[in-house]
Amino acid sequence: MNQRAETALNFIEDSKAMLEKVSDQLWDYAEVALKEHHSARYLADALENEGFDVQRGLADLPTSFLATWGDGEPVIGFLAEYDALSGLSQEAVPYRKERPGTDNGHGCGHNLLGTAILGAVLGLKQQMIEEGMTGTIRFYGCPAEENLSGKAFMAREGLFDDCDACLTWHPGAVNRVRRSSSLANNAMNIEFFGQAAHAAGDPHNGRSGLDAVQLMNMGVEFMREHMSSLARIHYVITDGGRQPNVVPDYAKVWYLVRAPQRDEVDSLYQRVLDCARGAAIMTGTKYQVQLLKAIWNLLPNRTLEHVLSEAMEQVGPPDFSKASHQFAEAISQTFEPGRKESFLLGQNLTQRQRKILEPKILNDILLDAPASPLEPRGSTDVGDVSWCCPTAQFTMACNALGTPGHSWQFVAQAGANVGREGMIAAAKVLAQAGYRLLQAPNLRRRVGEEFACRTEGRLYRSAMPKDQKPAFDQFR
Ligand SMILES: [Zn+2]
Incomplete structure (x- = not known):
C-alpha cells in the first residue's frame, strides 16, 4: 500500500469546522455564472491568508483566479x-421551502466542490512542509461551470498546459472514480430581427421573429433523424414576443448542441446555423448568433483514475452521522416512487453493487470504478482541461441515493451535514492522490505517457474563437 499523507489527512480532519464554514458561506452566496464575485473573493482571500500566491481575474473572467x-x-x-444555478432557491431543510431573498441555489453542490479543493491544497501544503517536498500545487478557481464554461476560456489562455x-x-x-467521457458541447443564442405590425390590422407589413424561431426549430427537429444517436440538441425560446396581437419583431432562442467528439459538434453546429439561415430567408428576417460556449469532450486517463481509486481506498467512504442518515431519509421520502431504483439502474453498476445499494439511503461504501465506461451523457468544461494535461475525477456521496441533479433536494443536502461529510472525505482523497503524484516520478511519467498516447495527432485548440468574450449578460 502507498504511504498515507497523514499530516494532510489530519489537517483536514482538524479543519472540519473551518471548511464547513467556507462551504456554508459559498452555499449562502449562491452566485450564478460569472457573478461569483463574493464566492471567488472569499476562496482567494482564504488561500492568500495561507501563504498562496494568488492571481485574480484571469482569461477575461473577473471571477476566476489561480x-x-x-x-x-x-x-x-x-x-x-463555486457557481450556483438560478431558479433553485431552497433552504437547507428536507422539504420544499424557498430561501427568501434569492432565486439561486447550489443544485450541483459546487459549494462543496470548491471547499473540498481548498481543504485538499491546504492539507497538502502542510504535508509538503513537513517532509520538505519540492513541487507546486495549484488551486484553479474556475467560474461558470454550469452554463458558460469558464475553464474553456482558461484553457484557451494555456493556463493548464504545464x-x-x-x-x-x-x-x-x-x-x-468517474470513468465515462462527456459530450463536447456548443451553446449559443440566436436572435431574429423582423418588423412589428398590428397582427390583425396590417399583418402583411409584419415580419415575425417568432416565425423564424419556430421554423428554425422545425428544421432542427427534422435533422434529428440524420445525426448520430449519441448527439443531443436542445433549445428554449427565451423571447417569443410580448402579446399575440403584435407581430413580434424580435425573438430569441438558446441552443445547446452536443456530441461525443469535438469535430462532430463543429459539423452539427454548422448544420443548426444553416437552419437559422434558412428560417431567416423564409421569414424575411435577419439573424445574429452569439456563441456562449464551445467545450471539448472529456479525455480519460486510466492511470490517473487508478491513482484516485487507490486514494479512495486509503481514505475510505464518508463517515455519515446518524443525523445525516435521517436527513437523507427525509429527503428520499420526497422522491416519486421508483426514483432510487431507476437512478441505480442508470449508474452502470454491477448486479452485486446494485443489490448492496438498494436497501441503503446513503452510499456509505466505496464502489469499484465501472469495468467499462458508460456512453457519455452530460458535458463539463473539465473536458477542455483534460486535453491540456492528464486529468481525472471522482464522485463522492453527498446526498441520498436517487437525488436528482439540479434539484431542490440537491440544494438542501449541499447545505446540510450530509453534504459536508461527503465533502470532507473528498478533500482527503484529493490530498492523498496529490501526495502520491508528488512522490512518484515514475507514476507521473506513466500518466504523461498515457496522455501523449491518447492525444497523439489531435492537439487541443480551444473551440472558443480567439476574440470571443464571455457572455456576461446571459444571466442577471
Ligand atoms: Zn456540477
Whole structure:
C-alpha cells in the first residue's frame, strides 16, 4: 500500500469546522455564472491568508483566479468550482421551502466542490512542509461551470498546459472514480430581427421573429433523424414576443448542441446555423448568433483514475452521522416512487453493487470504478482541461441515493451535514492522490505517457474563437 499523507489527512480532519464554514458561506452566496464575485473573493482571500500566491481575474473572467503554493516541478493542479444555478432557491431543510431573498441555489453542490479543493491544497501544503517536498500545487478557481464554461476560456489562455496532472471531484450520490467521457458541447443564442405590425390590422407589413424561431426549430427537429444517436440538441425560446396581437419583431432562442467528439459538434453546429439561415430567408428576417460556449469532450486517463481509486481506498467512504442518515431519509421520502431504483439502474453498476445499494439511503461504501465506461451523457468544461494535461475525477456521496441533479433536494443536502461529510472525505482523497503524484516520478511519467498516447495527432485548440468574450449578460 502507498504511504498515507497523514499530516494532510489530519489537517483536514482538524479543519472540519473551518471548511464547513467556507462551504456554508459559498452555499449562502449562491452566485450564478460569472457573478461569483463574493464566492471567488472569499476562496482567494482564504488561500492568500495561507501563504498562496494568488492571481485574480484571469482569461477575461473577473471571477476566476489561480492560487499557487510551492516551487518548481512537478505541478499538480486542482480544479475548483463555486457557481450556483438560478431558479433553485431552497433552504437547507428536507422539504420544499424557498430561501427568501434569492432565486439561486447550489443544485450541483459546487459549494462543496470548491471547499473540498481548498481543504485538499491546504492539507497538502502542510504535508509538503513537513517532509520538505519540492513541487507546486495549484488551486484553479474556475467560474461558470454550469452554463458558460469558464475553464474553456482558461484553457484557451494555456493556463493548464504545464500541469503534470489535474484532479477534481463532483458531489453526487455514489463513491466512485468517474470513468465515462462527456459530450463536447456548443451553446449559443440566436436572435431574429423582423418588423412589428398590428397582427390583425396590417399583418402583411409584419415580419415575425417568432416565425423564424419556430421554423428554425422545425428544421432542427427534422435533422434529428440524420445525426448520430449519441448527439443531443436542445433549445428554449427565451423571447417569443410580448402579446399575440403584435407581430413580434424580435425573438430569441438558446441552443445547446452536443456530441461525443469535438469535430462532430463543429459539423452539427454548422448544420443548426444553416437552419437559422434558412428560417431567416423564409421569414424575411435577419439573424445574429452569439456563441456562449464551445467545450471539448472529456479525455480519460486510466492511470490517473487508478491513482484516485487507490486514494479512495486509503481514505475510505464518508463517515455519515446518524443525523445525516435521517436527513437523507427525509429527503428520499420526497422522491416519486421508483426514483432510487431507476437512478441505480442508470449508474452502470454491477448486479452485486446494485443489490448492496438498494436497501441503503446513503452510499456509505466505496464502489469499484465501472469495468467499462458508460456512453457519455452530460458535458463539463473539465473536458477542455483534460486535453491540456492528464486529468481525472471522482464522485463522492453527498446526498441520498436517487437525488436528482439540479434539484431542490440537491440544494438542501449541499447545505446540510450530509453534504459536508461527503465533502470532507473528498478533500482527503484529493490530498492523498496529490501526495502520491508528488512522490512518484515514475507514476507521473506513466500518466504523461498515457496522455501523449491518447492525444497523439489531435492537439487541443480551444473551440472558443480567439476574440470571443464571455457572455456576461446571459444571466442577471
Ligand atoms: Zn456540477
